[in-house]
Amino acid sequence: MFAEVIVDVAAYPIDRPFDYKIPELFEGFVEPGMRVKVPFGPRKVVGYVVDVKGESELAENKIKPLEELIDFDAILSPELLELSKWLAEDTLAYRIEALQVMLPAAMRAKYEKFIQVEQLDAITEPDFLTMLKGRDRVPLKYADSPILLKQLKAYVKSGAVQVDTLVKQQTAMKKVRMIHIVKAPILEELLNSLSKQAVKQRELVTWMIGHAGESIEAGKLLKDAGVSATVLKTLIDKGAAHEKKVEVYREPEVVQLRETAVPTRLTSYQQYAVDEVLHAFHKKQDTTFLLHGITGSGKTEVYLRTIEEVLSKGQEAIVLVPEISLTPQMTSRFKERFGDQVAVMHSALSAGEKYDEWRRIHRKEVKVVVGARSAIFAPFEKLGIIILDEEHESTYKQEDLPRYHARDVAIWRANYNGCPVVLGSATPALESYARASKGVYQLLELPKRAKEQALPTVNIVDMRAELQEGNRSMFSVSLAEAIRERLDRHEQTVLFLNKRGFSSFVLCRDCGTTIQCPNCDISLTYHRATENLKCHYCGHEERVPTICPECESEHIRFFGTGTQKAEEEIAKLFPEARVLRMDVDTTRQKGSHARLLQKFSEGQADILLGTQMIAKGLDFPNITLVGVLAADTTLHLADFRAAEKTFQLLTQVSGRAGRHDLAGEVFVQTYTPEHYAIELAKAQVYEPFYHMEMSSRKQFGYPPFFYIVNIQFSHEELMKVVDYAEKAARFLAEGLSPESVIIGPTASAISRVNNRYRYQCLIKYKKEPKLTETLQALIRFYRTDWIKDGLQLSVDKSPVVIY
DNA sequence: GCCTACGCCTAG
DNA sequence: TAGGCGTAGGCC
Numbered sequence: 093m094f095a096e097v098i099v100d101v102a103a104y105p106i107d108r109p110f111d112y113k114i115p116e117l118f119e120g121f122v123e124p125g126m127r128v129k130v131p132f133g134p135r136k137v138v139g140y141v142v143d144v145k146g147e148s149e150l151a152e153n154k155i156k157p158l159e160e161l162i163d164f165d166a167i168l169s170p171e172l173l174e175l176s177k178w179l180a181e182d183t184l185a186y187r188i189e190a191l192q193v194m195l196p197a198a199m200r201a202k203y204e205k206f207i208q209v210e211q212l213d214a215i216t217e218p219d220f221l222t223m224l225k226g227r228d229r230v231p232l233k234y235a236d237s238p239i240l241l242k243q244l245k246a247y248v249k250s251g252a253v254q255v256d257t258l259v260k261q262q263t264a265m266k267k268v269r270m271i272h273i274v275k276a277p278i279l280e281e282l283l284n285s286l287s288k289q290a291v292k293q294r295e296l297v298t299w300m301i302g303h304a305g306e307s308i309e310a311g312k313l314l315k316d317a318g319v320s321a322t323v324l325k326t327l328i329d330k331g332a333a334h335e336k337k338v339e340v341y342r343e344p345e346v347v348q349l350r351e352t353a354v355p356t357r358l359t360s361y362q363q364y365a366v367d368e369v370l371h372a373f374h375k376k377q378d379t380t381f382l383l384h385g386i387t388g389s390g391k392t393e394v395y396l397r398t399i400e401e402v403l404s405k406g407q408e409a410i411v412l413v414p415e416i417s418l419t420p421q422m423t424s425r426f427k428e429r430f431g432d433q434v435a436v437m438h439s440a441l442s443a444g445e446k447y448d449e450w451r452r453i454h455r456k457e458v459k460v461v462v463g464a465r466s467a468i469f470a471p472f473e474k475l476g477i478i479i480l481d482e483e484h485e486s487t488y489k490q491e492d493l494p495r496y497h498a499r500d501v502a503i504w505r506a507n508y509n510g511c512p513v514v515l516g517s518a519t520p521a522l523e524s525y526a527r528a529s530k531g532v533y534q535l536l537e538l539p540k541r542a543k544e545q546a547l548p549t550v551n552i553v554d555m556r557a558e559l560q561e562g563n564r565s566m567f568s569v570s571l572a573e574a575i576r577e578r579l580d581r582h583e584q585t586v587l588f589l590n591k592r593g594f595s596s597f598v599l600c601r602d603c604g605t606t607i608q609c610p611n612c613d614i615s616l617t618y619h620r621a622t623e624n625l626k627c628h629y630c631g632h633e634e635r636v637p638t639i640c641p642e643c644e645s646e647h648i649r650f651f652g653t654g655t656q657k658a659e660e661e662i663a664k665l666f667p668e669a670r671v672l673r674m675d676v677d678t679t680r681q682k683g684s685h686a687r688l689l690q691k692f693s694e695g696q697a698d699i700l701l702g703t704q705m706i707a708k709g710l711d712f713p714n715i716t717l718v719g720v721l722a723a724d725t726t727l728h729l730a731d732f733r734a735a736e737k738t739f740q741l742l743t744q745v746s747g748r749a750g751r752h753d754l755a756g757e758v759f760v761q762t763y764t765p766e767h768y769a770i771e772l773a774k775a776q777v778y779e780p781f782y783h784m785e786m787s788s789r790k791q792f793g794y795p796p797f798f799y800i801v802n803i804q805f806s807h808e809e810l811m812k813v814v815d816y817a818e819k820a821a822r823f824l825a826e827g828l829s830p831e832s833v834i835i836g837p838t839a840s841a842i843s844r845v846n847n848r849y850r851y852q853c854l855i856k857y858k859k860e861p862k863l864t865e866t867l868q869a870l871i872r873f874y875r876t877d878w879i880k881d882g883l884q885l886s887v888d889k890s891p892v893v894i895y
Numbered sequence: 896g897c898c899t900a901c902g903c904c905t906a907g
Numbered sequence: 908t909a910g911g912c913g914t915a916g917g918c919c
């Protein structure tokens with residue numbers, strides 16, 4: 093028997109299955125979806141079995157046997173193996189990348205090289221012997237000097253030592269020491285035999301008699317019995333107990349937020365949505381639903397009800413949320429409703445915790461997964477429903493290889509399993525709403541808030557007028573007044589700082605110079621904590637200059653507004669207010685995000701000040717005011733989705749106010765109050781915005797009227813990057829149909845990163861049967877030839893941002 | 896992607 | 908001519 097194996101080598105000529113002989117020992121045991129260790133050329137690598145067959149086309153002597161099984165049952169189902177094939181093709185990635193993206197990072201193999209001593213007596217060099225310290229196997233990295241490397245080379249040649257690769261599995265399994273205490277009679281006998289001086293031992297044995305026959309975790313035992321580890325060790329040696337390492341799951345910290353009541357009745361809109369989705373579920377139809385529900389309309393309740401039914405039929409559910417750590421409330425609702433049938437997968441978990449959650453799914457110990465993008469690959473085999481909450485979020489698209497969109501994978505899996513997909517949002521992506529309008533998706537509307545509360549009143553504040561009045565602060569008079577009122581009434585305020593593209597930078601007030609990164613074509617960002625300037629693209633760091641490098645003026649200082657600055661201003665304006673700041677700086681530590689939210693939910697603060705991360709999911713009854721400090725910042729980005737992003741953000745953040753009994757109010761500060769994205773966000777109406785934006789997209793030929801592919805080129809030399817980009821553009825023009833438009837090559841918005849010049853080509857097409865074929869041919873040129881000349885090329889289908 | 900064999904080159 | 912460096916081609 094032979095196994096077709098995809099090996100863990102990401103290279104163009106390797107991107108296909110390789111045949112290996114299955115040794116008799118493993119015969120009948122190897123199945124598709126298992127990982128194996130195989131010899132590949134002179135080294136050993138991990139591979140994924142994708143097929144098992146009786147015959148191989150290769151000559152017998154060309155086939156090596158596989159060496160070892162890493163798994164004893166398949167870790168990838170036939171569905172996921174099939175999916176990896178489609179994924180690799182669709183995203184133009186290697187098959188191995190597609191396979192690996194489906195598994196938790198802890199399962200990815202690490203390779204370590206070792207020096208293995210074969211003939212100890214042949215080694216005479218004192219340096220080399222010192223390095224070995226009497227061991228016959230040391231990591232290769234110990235040989236870290238030119239002398240040692242030279243000696244190593246000689247010894248390898250003579251056969252005295254060997255260098256081999258060890259495939260290291262990061263066995264992320266957590267084990268605890270369990271102490272099993274023996275039966276009482278044995279203990280009593282032992283007690284009698286102990287000498288009088290063995291006070292602590294007598295103490296522990298006496299304690300053990302009270303717990304005879306029990307198994308207790310070592311740490312707990314020591315604490316409860318009040319003895320030290322040495323005493324226990326001695327007694328284990330004397331036979332009073334046995335120790336065993338037992339595999340356990342880590343328990344991710346679950347922050348309990350104030351409970352949200354379970355509604356007893358659904359609104360008629362919710363009921364209709366539930367009925368429609370369940371109809372598709374029962375009929376095993378892979379319908380994609382677009383659940384368009386305004387903020388507070390109870391989309392989550394629709395998810396919960398449909399999942400309940402799916403579970404009752406013995407099937408499983410995947411729920412995707414944009415970045416789950418941002419919505420602890422969402423997870424607690426799922427945990428509340430489905431208890432320990434829920435696994436949670438989010439980026440704040442450690443690698444080990446992610447692995448544990450993955451195993452719980454794989455072993456069918458849970459039936460629901462709530463997680464971020466990668467949870468779409470949850471190894472379920474009886475999928476009954478897939479839900480994407482906030483489906484418009486750009487985090488569903490993976491930015492590095494394989495560049496998949498979770499929505500597309502969801503639809504693929506739904507199709508494979510014959511189950512419905514629900515895309516939920518208050519502000520659907522234009523693409524999705526357009527598909528719903530065309531009948532590709534089925535539209536479900538929730539136009540009313542669940543408890544019939546009114547939507548908050550949204551006030552637009554023209555900051556230009558404020559400036560004319562002489563108000564130079566970040567807070568308009570009306571917003572400041574509104575905050576003052578909340579403080580007096582002991583209600584809570586959320587202040588949102590739209591920070592993207594808005595980070596602080598250093599500017600000379602005299603000559604207008606900004607400090608640029610020496611490697612990249614972008615301004616450096618000011619970091620107050622370290623008093624440093626940092627480049628977000630290449631990591632370059634330098635001190636803040638005291639005089640302008642251009643004109644030597646001393647009037648050089650940081651400019652722009654960050655959360656820290658906002659916090660300072662709040663402290664000045666409202667010295668008595670208790671403020672919680674939530675941004676990358678305050679949430680870096682694990683779990684701090686949830687802790688901050690918990691504090692806020694318990695009323696330990698009056699004002700929550702934050703960036704993007706507070707825009708969604710917050711659902712606290714005492715929030716009655718939302719202030720958006722600067723609405724425009726996302727509006728002026730060089731991105732065709734700028735208006736859509738702004739509208740979505742404003743709608744989402746406004747939705748945080750007045751979700752319960754108290755009425756909400758929103759203040760949006762802007763320098764462009766007349767822009768339709770801002771005007772329509774004030775009115776909180778999606779459809780008119782959709783139509784406005786669609787006509788603009790149509791005019792400029794952007795999605796959803798055209799599909800887009802972005803091809804990025806980068807090279808250290810400007811001439812070469814232009815050259816290759818032009819070559820590629822010509823090639824694409826020849827290969828694609830004349831209806832498709834090729835724009836460029838043009839210099840990218842950030843034309844240099846890390847000392848590499850960047851160019852790009854955009855392909856716009858409506859229908860392009862030859863797309864995949866042509867792109868693959870282009871990639872073949874790149875991977876076989878251009879790459880050797882130092883070019884870097886990347887293809888991004890339906891990019892979410894174009895840099 | 897990594898390894899090696901094989902090419903070419905230089906010092907002696 | 909041995910040893911050093913660089914690069915093309917194979918990996919089952």
